[in-house]
Amino acid sequence: MIVAAFLFRTARSWRRMSHLLLSIVMITIPFAGTALAGPPFQTDDPEPVDFHHFEAYVFSTLDRTPGASQEQLPAFEFNMGAAPNLQLHAVLPMTLASPASGPNEYGVGDTELGVKYRFLQERNGRPQVGIFPLLEAPTGDAGRGLGNGRAWARLPLWIQKSIGPWTTYGGGGYNLNTAPGMRSAPFAGWLLQRDINKRWTLGGETYYQGASTKGGRSSNFLDGGGYYHLSEQFQILFMLGHTIAGERHLIGYLGLYRTWK
Numbered sequence: 001m002i003v004a005a006f007l008f009r010t011a012r013s014w015r016r017m018s019h020l021l022l023s024i025v026m027i028t029i030p031f032a033g034t035a036l037a038g039p040p041f042q043t044d045d046p047e048p049v050d051f052h053h054f055e056a057y058v059f060s061t062l063d064r065t066p067g068a069s070q071e072q073l074p075a076f077e078f079n080m081g082a083a084p085n086l087q088l089h090a091v092l093p094m095t096l097a098s099p100a101s102g103p104n105e106y107g108v109g110d111t112e113l114g115v116k117y118r119f120l121q122e123r124n125g126r127p128q129v130g131i132f133p134l135l136e137a138p139t140g141d142a143g144r145g146l147g148n149g150r151a152w153a154r155l156p157l158w159i160q161k162s163i164g165p166w167t168t169y170g171g172g173g174y175n176l177n178t179a180p181g182m183r184s185a186p187f188a189g190w191l192l193q194r195d196i197n198k199r200w201t202l203g204g205e206t207y208y209q210g211a212s213t214k215g216g217r218s219s220n221f222l223d224g225g226g227y228y229h230l231s232e233q234f235q236i237l238f239m240l241g242h243t244i245a246g247e248r249h250l251i252g253y254l255g256l257y258r259t260w261k
Contacts, residue, residue, distance in 0.1 A: 039057060039059070039077070039237055039253065039255060039257075040059075040225050040226075040227075040237040040238055040239035040253035040254075040255060041189075041191055041203070041205050041223070041225060041239055041253075042189055042205065042207045042221065042223070042241075042251075043158075043169065043170050043171075043189030043190060043191045043205050043207055044132055044156065044158050044169075044171075045130075045158055045160045045169040046116070046118050046128050046129055046130025046131075046132070046158040046159060046160050046169070046171075047118065047128060047130070047160060048081060048085055048086060048087035048116045048117070048118050048130070049079045049080060049081035049087045049259070050081045050261075051081045051082075051083060051084045051086075052081055052261055053080075053081045053259060053260070053261040054078070054079065054080050054081070054259060054260050054261065055077075055078070055079040055080075055257070055258070055259045056076070056077065056078055056079075056257070056258055056259070057076070057077040057078075057237070057255050057256065057257050058074055058075070058076055058077075058255065058256050059072070059074065059075055059077065059237070059253060059254060059255025059256070060072055060073050060074050060075065060253075060254055060255070061075065061251070061252065061253050062250070062251060062252040062253075063249055063250075063251050064249065064250040064251075065247065065248055065249055065250075066100075066248055067099070067100045068097070068098060068099045068100055068145075069098045070095065070096070070097050070098070070145075071095070071096040071098075072093040072094065072095055072096075072109060073094055073095070073096045073106075074093075074094060075091055075092065075093035075094065075109075076091070076092045076093075077089070077090070077091045078090050078091075078092075085117060085118040085119070085121075085130075086115070086116070086117050086118075087115070087116040087117075088114075088115060089112070089113065089114040089115065089116060089132075089134070090111070090112065090113055090114075091111065091112035092111055093108075093109040093110070093111075093112075094106070094107070094108060094109065095107065095108070095109030095110075095140055095146045095147075097144065097145035097146055099145065105141075105144040105145050105146055106146075107140065107141060107144065107146050108139055108140055108141075108146065109139070109140040109146050109147060110136045110137060110138055110139055110140045110146075110147045110148055111136070111137040111139045112134055112135070112136055112137075113134070113135045113137060114132055114133060114134035114135065114154075115132070115133060116130060116131070116132040117130055117131055117132075118130035119131070122160065122161065122162065127159045127160055127161040128159070128160050128161075129157070129158070129159050129160075130157075130158055131155075131156065131157055131158070132154075132156050132158060133153065133154065133155050133156075134153065134154040134156075135151060135152075135153050136148060136151060136152050136153070136154070137151055138150055138151055142179070148177065148179045148182065149179045149180060150177075150178060150179040150180075152175065152176060152177035152178070152179060152182070153175070153176045153177075154173060154174075154175050154176075154187075155173045155174050155175075155176065156171055156172060156173030156187070157171045157172070157173055158170070158171040159171050165194050165195040165196075166192070166193070166194050167192075167193050167194075167203075168190070168191065168192045168193075169190075169191055170188070170189050170190030170191055170205075171188070171189070171190075172186065172187055172188030172189065172208075173186070173187060173188075174186050174187070175187060175210075175212060177212065181213055181214055182212060182213055182214070183211065183212060183213065183214050183216075185209065185210030185211055185212045185218075186208075186210045187207070187208060187209050187210060188207070188208045189205055189206065189207035189208065190205060190206055191203055191204070191205035192204060192205075193226065198229060199228060199229050200226065200227070200228060200229070201226045201227045201229075202224070202225075202226035203224065203225065203226055204222070204223065204224040205221075205222075205223055205224075205241075206220070206221065206222055207220070207221040207222075207223070207241075208220050208221075209221070216247060217246045217247045218246045218247070219243045219245070219246040219247045219249055220243060220244050220245040220246055221241050221242070221243055221244070221249065221251065222241060222242065222243075222244050223239055223240060223241020223242070223251065224239070224240065224241070225237070225238050225239030225240060225241075225253065226238065226239075227257075233258065234256070234257075234258065235256070235257045235258075236254075236255070236256060236257075237253065237254070237255040237256070237257055238252075238253060238254050238255075239251075239252060239253040240252045240253075
């Protein structure tokens with residue numbers, strides 16, 4: 001569920017990953033644009049890609065617990081404005097599973113497919129509201145720790161309001177997961193971010209995830225991040241966070257973004 005990955009075990013790993021991300025983006029998505037809300041944060045937003053516009057991300061994520069860690073290394077996200085107020089969405093990840101005991105596993109992870117629909121537009125005294133149902137297809141090998149083993153779904157409702165340089169958005173929903181060892185659970189989050197200047201947009205969020213494994217506990221996250229605008233055509237996205245209650249997690253996100261029409 002969580003996407004973030006710029007913390008690696010050694011400085012050498014960090015340099016290799018940074019070079020890989022930069023190379024992939026420069027080769028595969030030489031287009032222009034600005035980033036919307038959502039990534040790099042766990043909390044999403046109701047704002048779809050504009051009609052006849054496209055978005056692409058190449059990114060990596062980290063979710064580290066005392067017993068194991070899982071990284072998407074790298075992952076690719078593609079969004080398309082298929083109609084006014086309607087966005088089609090896909091994420092194709094490569095996954096690295098690092099258990100506390102046993103060998104690391106690396107391969108294709110589960111594929112994420114979704115549709116974002118905004119049914120209420122933002123006005124002077126009214127926020128915008130939308131839904132963003134997601135289906136996680138079991139393309140990863142669950143026996144190697146690279147996937148869930150069964151298809152599962154996320155069903156959220158998101159709300160957003162902007163005032164000058166400030167933007168706040170959040171909401172929540174429910175995960176439906178019947179895979180062995182997993183359980184369905186609620187989630188919710190809220191974020192506040194600000195455009196500092198033409199280069200920097202920074203924000204912080206609080207996020208709650210109900211117990212998603214049998215015998216597991218819920219988690220409360222606090223994290224911060226944002227966007228750095230290298231130019232009008234190119235942005236770096238980043239996030240770092242940690243749980244403040246419940247199961248212990250260290251999470252992170254590092255990505256590169258472009259959009260075009």
